[in-house]
Amino acid sequence: MKQIGDMELYTFDEVKDEIIGTVGTSDRDKYEQELEEELHSYSIGEAIRKARLSCNLTQEQLGEKIGVQRAQISRLEKGHSISLNSLMRVFKALGISSASMDLGAFGKVALW
Numbered sequence: 001m002k003q004i005g006d007m008e009l010y011t012f013d014e015v016k017d018e019i020i021g022t023v024g025t026s027d028r029d030k031y032e033q034e035l036e037e038e039l040h041s042y043s044i045g046e047a048i049r050k051a052r053l054s055c056n057l058t059q060e061q062l063g064e065k066i067g068v069q070r071a072q073i074s075r076l077e078k079g080h081s082i083s084l085n086s087l088m089r090v091f092k093a094l095g096i097s098s099a100s101m102d103l104g105a106f107g108k109v110a111l112w
Contacts, residue, residue: 042078
């Protein structure tokens with residue numbers, strides 16, 4: 001905290017420590033894990049959106065190709081409701097013939 005006149009100013013890290021818990025506590029570890037998962041989901045959604053746009057398809061057209069409504073495509077592109085099955089259907093519909101997942105020390109696994 002930094003005092004400037006009558007105001008107390010806190011850094012973002014100080015606020016996180018106060019609200020979520022300090023680094024190393026179970027609440028903070030849970031928060032950090034959930035944040036990381038959300039960022040991964042967002043990245044996958046962005047990849048879907050970019051691939052769809054590169055194929056010059058609307059959300060509705062992609063939905064028709066895989067048999068879902070436009071709203072489901074929107075949720076996927078926002079990083080929600082992502083399953084391996086939906087990923088396979090979407091990317092195959094977009095002409096992406098293969099994908100792999102990097103499992104670190106366990107190597108890469110072909111998804112399709």
